[in-house]
Amino acid sequence: MSRVDHAEASSKFIEAKDHADFHDKRLWDLRKKRDSESEAMPEWETLRTLASAIKEHTLTHLGDYLEEFEKNATANGMVVHWARDAAEHNQIVHEILEQHHATTLVKSKSMLTDECEMRPFLENRGVEIVETDLGERIQQLDNEPPSHIVVPAVHKLRGDVAEVFSRTIGTDARNTDVLYLAESQRRHTRPYYLKAQAAMTGANFAIAETGSFVVCTNEGNADLGANLPPLHIASIGIEKLLPKIEHLGVFVRMLSRSALGSPITQITSHFRAPRPGTEMHVVLVDNGRSERLGMEDFWYSLKCIRCGACMNTCPVYRRSGGLSYGSTYSGPIGVIIDPTFNLRKYSSLPFASTLNGSCTSVCPVKINIHEQIYKWREIIAKRHQLPMVKEEAMRVAGKVLASPKLYRAAVEAAAAGLDHLPRFIVYNPFNAWGRQREVPSAPASTFRQWYVKNRGVER
Amino acid sequence: MSSRAQILARVRRNQPAWRALPDIPSFERPLVDSWATFASALARMGGSVAVPSEGVALDEFVRARFAQARVICSATPEVAGTRSISTVRDPAELEDVDVGVVRAAFGVAETGSVWLSEREFGVNVLGFLSQHLVVLLDPRTIVPDLHHAYRHPGFHDARYAVFMTGPSATADIEGVLVRGAQGIRTLTVIPVAAAATGSATPARRSS
Amino acid sequence: MKVALFIPCYVDAFFPEVGIATLELLERLGCEVDYPLDQTCCGQPMANSGCHDDARGTEALFAQNFAGYDHIVTPSGSCAHHVRDQMTAIEQTPDVQAVRRNTRELVEFLHDVLAVREFPWAEFPHKVGLHIGCATLRGLREAKASEIDEPAFNKPARLLSAVKGIEFVQPQRPDECCGFGGTFSVFEEPVSAKMGHDKVEDHHQAGAEYIVSPDMSCVMHQQGCARRAGLPLKFIHIAQVLNGAPA
Numbered sequence: 036m037s038r039v040d041h042a043e044a045s046s047k048f049i050e051a052k053d054h055a056d057f058h059d060k061r062l063w064d065l066r067k068k069r070d071s072e073s074e075a076m077p078e079w080e081t082l083r084t085l086a087s088a089i090k091e092h093t094l095t096h097l098g099d100y101l102e103e104f105e106k107n108a109t110a111n112g113m114v115v116h117w118a119r120d121a122a123e124h125n126q127i128v129h130e131i132l133e134q135h136h137a138t139t140l141v142k143s144k145s146m147l148t149d150e151c152e153m154r155p156f157l158e159n160r161g162v163e164i165v166e167t168d169l170g171e172r173i174q175q176l177d178n179e180p181p182s183h184i185v186v187p188a189v190h191k192l193r194g195d196v197a198e199v200f201s202r203t204i205g206t207d208a209r210n211t212d213v214l215y216l217a218e219s220q221r222r223h224t225r226p227y228y229l230k231a232q233a234a235m236t237g238a239n240f241a242i243a244e245t246g247s248f249v250v251c252t253n254e255g256n257a258d259l260g261a262n263l264p265p266l267h268i269a270s271i272g273i274e275k276l277l278p279k280i281e282h283l284g285v286f287v288r289m290l291s292r293s294a295l296g297s298p299i300t301q302i303t304s305h306f307r308a309p310r311p312g313t314e315m316h317v318v319l320v321d322n323g324r325s326e327r328l329g330m331e332d333f334w335y336s337l338k339c340i341r342c343g344a345c346m347n348t349c350p351v352y353r354r355s356g357g358l359s360y361g362s363t364y365s366g367p368i369g370v371i372i373d374p375t376f377n378l379r380k381y382s383s384l385p386f387a388s389t390l391n392g393s394c395t396s397v398c399p400v401k402i403n404i405h406e407q408i409y410k411w412r413e414i415i416a417k418r419h420q421l422p423m424v425k426e427e428a429m430r431v432a433g434k435v436l437a438s439p440k441l442y443r444a445a446v447e448a449a450a451a452g453l454d455h456l457p458r459f460i461v462y463n464p465f466n467a468w469g470r471q472r473e474v475p476s477a478p479a480s481t482f483r484q485w486y487v488k489n490r491g492v493e494r
Numbered sequence: 495m496s497s498r499a500q501i502l503a504r505v506r507r508n509q510p511a512w513r514a515l516p517d518i519p520s521f522e523r524p525l526v527d528s529w530a531t532f533a534s535a536l537a538r539m540g541g542s543v544a545v546p547s548e549g550v551a552l553d554e555f556v557r558a559r560f561a562q563a564r565v566i567c568s569a570t571p572e573v574a575g576t577r578s579i580s581t582v583r584d585p586a587e588l589e590d591v592d593v594g595v596v597r598a599a600f601g602v603a604e605t606g607s608v609w610l611s612e613r614e615f616g617v618n619v620l621g622f623l624s625q626h627l628v629v630l631l632d633p634r635t636i637v638p639d640l641h642h643a644y645r646h647p648g649f650h651d652a653r654y655a656v657f658m659t660g661p662s663a664t665a666d667i668e669g670v671l672v673r674g675a676q677g678i679r680t681l682t683v684i685p686v687a688a689a690a691t692g693s694a695t696p697a698r699r700s701s
Numbered sequence: 702m703k704v705a706l707f708i709p710c711y712v713d714a715f716f717p718e719v720g721i722a723t724l725e726l727l728e729r730l731g732c733e734v735d736y737p738l739d740q741t742c743c744g745q746p747m748a749n750s751g752c753h754d755d756a757r758g759t760e761a762l763f764a765q766n767f768a769g770y771d772h773i774v775t776p777s778g779s780c781a782h783h784v785r786d787q788m789t790a791i792e793q794t795p796d797v798q799a800v801r802r803n804t805r806e807l808v809e810f811l812h813d814v815l816a817v818r819e820f821p822w823a824e825f826p827h828k829v830g831l832h833i834g835c836a837t838l839r840g841l842r843e844a845k846a847s848e849i850d851e852p853a854f855n856k857p858a859r860l861l862s863a864v865k866g867i868e869f870v871q872p873q874r875p876d877e878c879c880g881f882g883g884t885f886s887v888f889e890e891p892v893s894a895k896m897g898h899d900k901v902e903d904h905h906q907a908g909a910e911y912i913v914s915p916d917m918s919c920v921m922h923q924q925g926c927a928r929r930a931g932l933p934l935k936f937i938h939i940a941q942v943l944n945g946a947p948a
Contacts, residue, residue, distance in 0.1 A: 046891040055895075061669045063874070070848060078521055079850045091513040098506040111653075117498040169675065170666035186666055193668050213670040221676050229586050245650055255622050255662035255677020262619040262654070263585055273505070280649045281518060284641035287657075288604075299605040299640075301539065301663050302677065308653035310618065321501045329508030348848060350878045354892050387889055389882030389896075390749065391835035396848045409787070412751030421751070425888065429752040436710070436747075437758025439739040446714045467887040471894035472925030475715040482713045482720035486736050490724075 036380045041387040044359030045351075048190075058190050059353040062183075066347040068296020069397065076292075085285050087401035090338035093276050094328060100243040100276045101319065107246025111308040114316045121151035124320050128153060128235070128268060129160055131316050135266050137162070137232035141224075143250070143257035144168040145237030146184050146341060147270045147320055149363045165227045167256035169220050176203040182357030182365070185294045185343040190356045224256070234260030238271040239340065240286060241317075244279040247307035248317065251290060251300040258304055265313040269306070273324050274337040286340060289399040293342040327375050332410045336371050338400040345394035345404060351387055360384060367394035371407040374415070382420040385411040446481055521641060528603045528636045529685065535606030539660030540673045541681040552686065556595060556628055559682070563592035563626075569616035570597040572630060572686070579616030588617060594624030594678075597688065598658075600635035602643045607659040608683065609643065611652035618654050622662075622677045629658070629681065632688040702815075704732045705767050707775035707804070709917075710742045716917050722940040723776040723807055729822070729944070730815055737766040743775075744790065745783040749883050753790040760791045764800045772814065773804040776940050778837025778916050779883075781806035786840060806841055807940055808915050812856040819863050822945040826866030830909030831858055832900075832923070834916030835878050843915070847876050857915055857939055864942055872903040881922035897926035905932050915939045 049055050073079040093100055105115045116131075118124035124147075132140065140162055142148065154164050154175075166175040170187030174180060177199045181187030188196065193211040201208035206219045228234075236257045238248035248269055250257045261267045277286065291300045309315035328334050346352045346366030357365035362373045362381060370388060373381040385408045394404040415421060416429075435441045468474060480488070495503075525531060533543050546555040552573050556566060566575035567588060573595045582588060596615060598608035608629050615621055637643050648655050662677030674680065704727055708720040727734050743763050747756035763784070767773045775781055784804040791797060811817045833855075837843050844855035861867055880886070880896025887893075901923050904912055912934055914920050920936045927934045937946060 042889045042891060045889065049891050049895050057668070059899075064669065066848070073848075073850045076850075081519070085516055085518060088513065088516040092515040095510050095513045097509055098502050101502065101505065117496070117501050119497045119500055123497060167676065168666075169664050173666070186669075188666055189669075191667075193670075196667050213667045214672060216667055217664060217672040217675060221674075224676060225589075229589060247649070253662065254664050254675035256675075258656065259619065259622045259676060262622060273501070278515065280644050281641070284639075284644045285518060288640050295665075297539070298535065299539075299607060299657065299659050301659050301661065303607075303657040303659075305649060305652075305655040307649075307655070310612070310653065319501070321504070325501060325504035325508055328505060328510070331510070334508075334510055350880065350896055351889070351892050354895050386750075386885065387892075389835065389878050389880060389885050389893075391878035391882070392839035393835075393846065393848055393876075393878070396839065396846055409749070409751075412749070413753055414751070416751030416753070422888075425750060425884070426752075429747050429750050429755045433747050433752065433755030433758060436742040436744070437762055439741055439762070442710070442741040446710060449714050467890040468925070470890055471929060472897065472922065473928040474925065475711075475921055478715060478717050480717060482708045482717035483736075483738070485717050485721060486724075487738070491736070491738075 036377060038380055039361035039383055041355065041359050041383045044361070045355035048356045048359055049354060054190060054192060055354065057192060058356055061189060062347045062353045065295055066397070069293055069344055069347065072292035072296050072298065082285055082289055083399055083401055086289055086399055087338060089277065089282050089285065090400050093278055094274065094334065094337050097273065097276060097328065100278060101273060103243040104241055104246055104276060107243070108317060109246070111246050112315070113246065113309065114314065116316060116318045118318055118320045118322070120322050124151045124270065124318055124322065125153050125156040127318050129157060131266070131268055132157070132162055132233055135232060137266060139163045139227065139231045140233045140235060141165050141167050141227050141231040141260040141264070142235035143237070143252060143260055144171050144187070145235065145270055146363055147237055147272050148235065149181065150322065151320070165224065165231070167224055167260060169217060169254060172220055172224065173199055176200070180358065180363070183343060183346055184341055184364070190358065228259045228263050231260070231264045233266040233268060234264045235268045235270065236261055238269050238275055239290065240277050240283065241271050241275045242277055242280055242283070245307055247305050249283065250304045250306070251287070253301040255302060258302055261304070261306065262310070267309065267313070268316045268318065270318050270320060272320050290340055290342055293344040293397065293399045323375055327372070333371065333375065333407055335402050336368065336407060338402050339368055340400060342399060344397040344399065348393045348397045350391070351389065355387070360387070367404045367408070371404055371411060374411050378415065378418065379420055382415050385415060443483070447484070518641065521639065523638065525603060525638045528638065529633045531603040532601050532606055532636050535604065536660060536683060537606070539606050540663060541606060541660035541683060544682050544684050546684065552684070556593065560593045560626060565591045566593045566595065567591045567620060567624065568595040569614065569620055570595060570630060572597065579620060582617050585617050585619040588620055588623040591620065591624040593626045593628060594620040595628045596620065597630040599648060600637060600643070600646065601631050602640060602657065603636050604639035605657070605659050607657040609646065609648065609655065609657055611648050611655040613652065621656065621658060624678055626680045626682070627678045629683045630686045631683050633685045634687065702732050702772065703770065704734050704772045704774050705770040706734050706736045707740060707743070707767065707773055707780065708736070709775065709777045709780050711921060712776065712917050715921065716938070719776055719917055719938040719940055722938065722944040722946065726940055726944040727774065730817055735770070740766045743780045743784050744788060745780060746883060748783060748787055748790065757790040760788050764791060764797045767800045767804070768796050771803055772810065773800065774807055774810045775804065776807045776915065776938060777918065778806045778834050778841055778843070779918060781809070782836040782840035806837060806915060808843055808857050808860060809841060811860060817860070820860070820943050820945070823943055824865040825942050825946070827910045828868050828870050828908050829861070830870055830872055830904035830907060830912045831861065832879065832912050832914040832916070832919055833857055833876065834914065834919045837915055838876055860943060861913065861939065870907040870909050872907045874903055879919050879923055881919050886922055893922070894926065897922050898930060901927040901930065901932055901934055905934055909934060911935045911937055913937055913939055913942055
């Protein structure tokens with residue numbers, strides 16, 4: 036499986052200047068909106084600490100909470116399924132649909148279903164799937180994955196959406212008015228809710244105490260789906276558990292503020308039991324989560340509530356776009372969980388970071404994202420998954436910098452003969468530095484030379 | 495071994511050392527004017543407040559406010575509308591509803607949210623298929639924040655419970671805010687005290 | 702007070718004036734400054750690339766050179782952060798732990814240890830955009846980061862505000878990363894350069910004549926961008942300003 040080349044992808048992204056500028060500004064705006072919310076709440080940092088502690092407690096007792104959830108959900112009339120991996124998840128969903136002779140499915144946004152690559156699996160088996168979230172629908176119609184977990188088409192401008200819709204749902208290609216485009220999707224999708232035999236949602240939280248799950252949306256699409264067809268399937272990652280209803284006070288207060296800078300999503304739904312005469316199925320999915328739970332340096336990533344705040348604040352994400360990460364999960368959270376899916380394929384991702392740390396600062400559950408990025412780099416280096424050039428450069432640098440004599444020779448040569456950065460920093464001809472930047476100029480002497488001359492003698 | 499057993503075994507084997515569950519402190523803050531806070535939060539989220547003039551009946555007020563509406567479907571006996579929710583057998587019948595009318599169980603000042611369950615909706619999808627929603631809310635039921643809201647017993651016995659905060663919305667295209675995405679286009683809260691005997695809702699239908 | 706001076710490799714090579722200003726400033730403030738002649742690097746470039754085995758020799762040399770000093774001062778936030786928080790490729794003997802604990806970036810040392818607030822010899826009548834590198838900001842906590850909700854504080858600004866004539870201008874994104882990131886600047890060049898150009902443009906639009914920073918690595922990158930873009934921005938290290946660099 037070929038490696039994702041984030042730098043290469045980012046180069047193309049940046050070249051499309053209007054798109055790149057918009058993308059950066061739009062997501063920075065969401066980050067600023069988050070700041071406004073956090074500043075307006077004196078208890079913001081307290082809530083972060085609480086949210087983090089609640090998640091850590093839950094994850095360290097996850098077996099018990101999963102059983103409690105299942106017991107209560109079942110008593111409520113839900114059917115609970117367990118999927119070890121993506122393939123099993125897809126099979127389970129397919130079987131449920133088959134049993135109900137469901138061939139049309141409306142679904143709201145669920146990163147988990149993307150992670151499991153459910154759509155092609157079901158489509159190949161004759162199920163028509165309509166993504167109902169506007170951003171997801173744009174991406175589905177354009178045959179492109181979502182780029183951001185909260186605003187899936189944030190990398191597109193209205194002209195792009197107009198082009199996609201005119202090609203697929205028959206809108207006027209020349210009309211790029213956003214209200215027109217949104218209204219077109221509303222009208223086109225509405226009949227599907229009414230005729231679909233099944234609906235799927237994800238879940239933001241699953242509550243052990245009551246056997247219920249929570250779906251937070253703005254558009255109304257999840258609740259139209261969930262409340263019309265007689266079959267509702269919810270795919271839920273096992274890490275979504277929370278112990279009690281009261282904990283939702285903390286998490287619901289933080290989720291939309293972190294994601295969009297809005298106090299709450301327009302619709303926050305709590306499903307505890309199916310409507311009489313209908314069926315509600317929950318598929319609890321592992322797909323590597325239980326394994327990640329045992330990784331001492333990385334299990335904190337399971338606290339994630341999928342708010343996207345880390346993406347909005349990340350200066351690298353904003354300038355490269357989610358698609359450049361080549362995975363369902365992009366941005367800072369993607370960087371620390373993708374290597375667990377495939378270390379080789381995603382080996383460049385932990386280096387698509389300056390380790391600036393603002394992701395860690397905005398994470399509502401205090402995941403130490405940038406520290407995990409640092410730790411992944413060590414694993415990638417140890418497993419020889421670094422580009423050869425870099426591995427070699429570091430080996431040479433390590434030798435030179437460990438020897439005062441070699442170091443002095445290198446520095447004095449570099450300072451003296453200067454079209455190149457010191458070779459111990461970059462092994463290649465360092466055209467990379469010089470593509471868009473000037474190199475530092477050569478001073479008359481190094482600091483050490485000055486010091487020896489002016490302050491002391493060589494001892 | 496079943497998938498369930500395998501997953502649970504792996505989870506239990508890998509669970510890190512126990513961490514304690516924190517207590518959630520009380521964020522009690524004196525709420526000076528809960529109605530004003532609620533109304534302001536609601537406006538921010540795109541909802542509106544409407545107060546009928548003295549002597550104007552609710553029914554008349556709703557019809558006048560939505561003069562073009564052909565179908566006004568009410569789930570509360572306080573407003574007759576043109577269709578009672580109790581007549582609805584199949585949720586898809588609500589496809590032509592212009593205005594849905596409900597009474598919320600309570601409101602949340604912090605966010606401008608109203609809480610509704612299958613009891614309040616009669617048919618759940620009334621809150622989403624209707625083009626517009628009118629929500630009667632007793633101002634005395636407004637709680638200060640979501641911590642208080644989550645103490646409501648409805649989370650333990652309702653099959654379906656939802657905080658609705660303003661109309662449906664999206665900003666998925668170029669960040670342009672669209673109010674009225676796929677659910678309701680507008681949400682109007684009318685402050686009306688609930689009847690002393692409690693709001694009598696129609697008998698629960700199948701959906 | 703006896704202080705050992707650590708000069709990062711890129712300062713040694715390209716910005717000796719920063720090292721000189723640091724040394725002179727510390728001496729002006731009454732410190733007896735040693736400069737261990739066999740110093741090289743703190744190990745950060747290799748460690749940040751995950752190459753801890755390759756970092757080991759360098760880290761050992763650092764610990765050896767600076768053993769026994771109560772105060773080790775360096776005009777580089779990222780180096781100080783690495784030594785204090787990440788220098789773990791070598792065995793953590795008591796000596797090593799002491800060296801790590803005692804290493805501080807210059808501003809930290811001036812602000813927290815010497816508790817200096819006045820620089821009567823310093824005058825810098827210019828519009829200044831202050832740039833605090835991310836390791837210095839979030840790693841060493843030298844200022845409140847804009848995304849954390851806590852009372853405001855800013856150690857570099859506090860020191861600089863004592864300099865006669867200085868006028869701070871505020872860019873739109875005061876603490877967005879400038880994109881240097883060590884080897885990131887080379888291996889993720891497209892994003893790195895875009896970030897750097899955005900940063901200098903932001904300062905330029907805010908009216909900055911000078912960008913002042915405790916982090917020369919960031920400066921090296923921003924200066925490269927500004928020069929390529931033909932922006933009339935000048936760059937100077939905080940040590941030079943506090944030491945009374947000519948106006």
